Amino acid sequence: MSAGPSRICVVTGGSKGIGAAVAADLSTAGHRVVLAARDPDALASAARALPGPSLTVPVDLTAPDAAETLFGRVEAEWGPAEVLVAAAGAGASARLTETGDELWEQQLALNLTAPFRCVRRALPSMLGARWGRIVVVTSVAAKVGAPYVAAYTAAKHGALGLVRAAAAEVAGTGVTVNAVCPGYVDTPMTDATVAAIVARTGRDEAQARAALARMQPIGRLIRPEEVAAVVRLLLEQEALNGQGLTVDGGGVQS
Ligand SMILES: NC(=O)c1ccc[n+]([C@@H]2O[C@H](COP(=O)([O-])OP(=O)(O)OC[C@H]3O[C@@H](n4cnc5c(N)ncnc54)[C@H](OP(=O)(O)O)[C@@H]3O)[C@@H](O)[C@H]2O)c1
Known part of the structure; x- marks a missing residue:
């Protein structure tokens, strides 16, 4: 990726944390970066920190039409997205027996359904171009269970399942779909x-x-830049597809 042409890269959750580090890494490598999150001020501040061209799209990714809003805007301004890094997400903690339907549904909406809708919306133009890269930021909670985070864990396991199924479906097309699984x-x-x-x-x-x-x-x-470096590896290597790379200093071995 770094040696190739400047790509149009959509980073959800690009205003803070891991997404912001990924956006900075891609921008430094010469790519055009789209930042999507809810808070317009945080988006503007993250965009100002980037060395290259950027676009900010304030959007709540749990809204059913959010993926259309986001990718439609990118297409109108720059053209079809070539890279998607889905980093938007959040955790919530509760005992399983105290996990209400609302918490359960909110966690699945943000950490599973939102990445699904972004992947579904991003794929057709990538397949048409016979090149594309998708990375979903999941968690070690995509691979192992832990107490008091049932909804988050179920959503992140689901997101890794989405990545694996999508990767199998697009294998050989020039598009890859992977996950990073940080501690x-x-x-x-x-x-x-x-x-x-x-x-x-x-x-x-x-x-x-x-x-x-x-x-x-x-x-x-783990430093956000360390996660961004693993995302970059997944974007660069066509031979990596359907993987969930754990970035946790060696705790979860898989
Ligand atoms: N930090 C960790 O230890 C850790 C470990 C493993 C996995 N992860 C995963 O890594 C990803 C990024 O986490 P982080 O630590 O960088 O979190 P963060 O610092 O809280 O940043 C989260 C980003 O997602 C955006 N976001 C949250 N809800 C959103 C919504 N409904 N619609 C659109 N954007 C939304 C936030 O912006 P707004 O609030 O303005 O919308 C922000 O840009 C998440 O998926 C998280 O589950 C984090």
């Missing part, structure tokens, strides 16, 4: 997890952050 990454989402631990357990922030750092065998949080 705890140093982003605003993890800041929220730290705050939740502090509120629930009475530990202080440093202790809560240290506990999350210890979840990775390397004893620290």
